[in-house]
Amino acid sequence: MVQSVAVVTGSSRGLGRGIARALGTGGFKVYLTGRNQEELESAAAEINAAGGVGVGVVCDHRDDEAVKALFERVDKESGRLDILVNNAAAVYPADLSAPGPFWEKPLHLVDMIDVGLRSNYVAAYAAAPLMIATGGGLIAHISFYGAVSYFHGPAYGAAKAGTDKMAFDMAADLRPHNVASVSIWPGFILSDMLKSLPKEHLPPALVERLPTFEAPEFTGKVIERLWQDPQRMQFTGETLIAAEEGERYDIKDLDGKQPLSYASSMGSPKNRFHIPQDES
Known part of the structure; x- marks a missing residue:
């Protein structure tokens, strides 16, 4: 039996690591990328322990040649690619959440347009020919409600x-090749790091909300189920809320709860983009 292959970018920690764990539990061979060798080895070991195959690859997603080499390695070693999860992002949590307008915050916050948006494009650019040769697949770009609020x-x-919007436009090009491209909004994530922090060190309001946060594996389970769905091409080009897809597929979080959709309070992705009709 041919083993399915996934690449999860930015997966040495946080949401990406949980997505990689979920796919590994599902039996995937998962290539994980990040800049910290030790963290990548630890994340890959978790996948191996779960019955999958984890391969950590040190990759700086600012470096286009390194990204190209990553997918050349996947092709050489595995000969296929079924899922690409674009999760890598240059995030500076303390600076992002600091009060004040953008011009009073560090300029490096704009880096997430480079490692986040641009790096998603480059990874998909390098991955698409391999996915097409595989005969189909899924590119899942990790986004969030901040796109509309x-x-x-x-x-x-x-x-x-x-x-x-990039996921939508990529879908138009990839549709004839049976490769789906979607953007996915997870909820608020109970990461490994957040779980490890003593609750007395956290703001009381955050501690109160933690039970509603979702495990990072939840988004991975949604992505895997979407990939398995024989009707997945019906969803290509869409921006999907992971919690709503979980409800549709009857996927629960690790603790058994149904994660929350924040569409009513933070905005919805529905009906933002339009495919022009052929008027000829």
């Missing part, structure tokens, strides 16, 4: 809104 300021919002 104010969240962490204009650099964050531009990166996320651009990701959604």
Whole structure:
């Protein structure tokens, strides 16, 4: 039996690491990328322990040649690519959440347009020929509600809104090749790091909300189920809320809860983009 192959960018920690774990649990061979060798080895070991195959690859997604080499390695070693999860992003949490307008915050916040939006494009550019040769697949770009509502300021919002539109436009080019391209909005994530922090060190309001946060594996389970769906091409080009897709597929979080959709309070992706009709 041929083993399915996934690449999850930015997966040495946080959401990407959880997505990689979920795919590994599903039996995938998962290539994980990041800049920290030790963290990548640890994340790959988790996948191996779960019954999959984890391969950590040190890759700086600012470096187009390194990204090209990544997918050449995947092709050489595995000969196929079924899922690409574009999760890598240059995020500076303390600076993002600091009060004040964008011009009073560090200029490096704009880096997420480079490692986030642009790096998604480059990874998909390198991955697409391999996915087409595989005969189909799924590119899932990680985005967030900040694409349609104010969240962490204009650099964050531009990166996320651009990701959604890029996923839509890529879908138009990839549709004839049976490769789906979607943007996915996870909810608020209970990351490994957040779980490890003593609750007395966290703001009381955050501690109160933690039970509603979702495990990072949840988004990975949604992505895997979408890839398995024989009707997945019906969803290509769409921006999907992971919680709503989880409900549609009857996927629960690791603790058994149904994660929350924040569409009513933070905005919805529905009906933003339009495919022109042939008027000839």
